[in-house]
Amino acid sequence: MIQSRTYSESLHKLKVFRQEQRKGRFRIVTSSSARVLLTREAGKNDKMSSGLSKLGLQCIELPLIEHSDGPERHLLPAALQSSAYDWVAITSPEAATVFLEAWNEAGKPNVRIAVVGAGTGEILNAAGVVPEFTATKATGTVMGAELPKVPGGNATVLYPSSAKASTDLQNALTENGYTVTRMNTYNTSGVINVEPEVLQQALTADIVTFGSPSAVKAWVQLVGLEVARSRLSVCIGSTSARACDAVGLSNESVLYPESPGIEGWLVKVQEAVHRLQVTA
Known part of the structure; x- marks a missing residue:
């Protein structure tokens, strides 16, 4: 089950994440080097891309939904x-x-x-x-x-x-x-065939965003569960987060806003970047 976002649980998740980061599962980044993958269908990523660019984050687009x-x-x-x-x-x-x-x-x-x-x-x-x-x-x-x-x-x-x-x-x-x-x-169906060079670029992302359960399933089917687990997942809302849980992605590496929407989504991407950054 996706756990509720209480303060103590958030601290626990951050501690677990740091342990995984030290094991090498997650790349340590600066805010300017963090790369974010956008997976909504073609033409539906513009708002998210614009918001992330304003935050100084690098965006990669791989539409996973048709x-x-x-x-x-x-x-x-x-x-x-x-x-x-x-x-x-x-x-x-x-x-x-x-x-x-x-x-x-x-x-x-x-x-x-x-x-x-x-x-x-x-x-x-x-x-x-x-x-x-x-x-x-x-x-x-x-x-x-x-x-x-x-x-x-x-x-x-x-x-x-x-x-x-x-x-x-x-x-x-x-x-x-x-x-x-x-x-x-x-x-709604997941994209099956992706050009190798496009996939190679997508795999450089540190954070993967999901706007629907179908995108979650398509990503895991495309890259495999082990690779999917090596990135932070940021969902638009709880429905997509539950899909992450269902396919085996760890709660500690899945973030989502309480209220679905672009603004909350952007905030959670910022939180994911913060997790990846080196702390003093």
């Missing part, structure tokens, strides 16, 4: 046209992209949008779709618990999701009194 249409993608435009739902729940940047495609196909119907976090909301806002609800914490459980009822509505939610998404949001919405229609509108 998206394809899910089995129910073709049903989404008609569902949006039906006006049968109080809310449409969007829980990731890719889900926002898929929604916008279907929304345009449907003739841009008037729908009420709820988003899991600000990053997802930004994609919709850029297309002129303004979310009416944003969860206070970017998790499905919090979003489902917080989503308000629409006066005079029928307490229904349309949830266009990844086929691999957990049922956290559905469960929380159900507990909140909603009837949920989930549509698996896209699939």
Whole structure:
């Protein structure tokens, strides 16, 4: 299990990490020499790359994720046209992209949008779709618990999701009194083939960032568990961190923010760099 982030546990993890560092498992770096691998799909690493560059860190990009249409993608435009739902729940940047495609196909119907976090909301806002609800914490459980009822509505939610998404949001919405229609509108899969020179560059990274469980699995399948364990892993949130735990990456070498998002992710990368630095 991923351990909670109490002060005493953090001290314990740092002590264990230092022991592993002295054994040579982790390279000791300065902040300017630390290299960070970005593994989100092509075109989705820009914000993280920009933030890391401002911190003086070197970025390497190796997209480990690919998206394809899910089995129910073709049903989404008609569902949006039906006006049968109080809310449409969007829980990731890719889900926002898929929604916008279907929304345009449907003739841009008037729908009420709820988003899991600000990053997802930004994609919709850029297309002129303004979310009416944003969860206070970017998790499905919090979003489902917080989503308000629409006066005079029928307490229904349309949830266009990844086929691999957990049922956290559905469960929380159900507990909140909603009837949920989930549509698996896209699939997420790991990249299998990587050019040798690209992989060689990726292996120079000291820190590997993960934005999804699929990226975690793809990385371990690509480089093997022993190599994966020799880098610090920094996840966007607890879901990806649990995936690290599931594949055998040590809790002591996995970091993630309490609230998923780019800002917290950057902070945790800085923490990882600090761990790698020589202490006085």
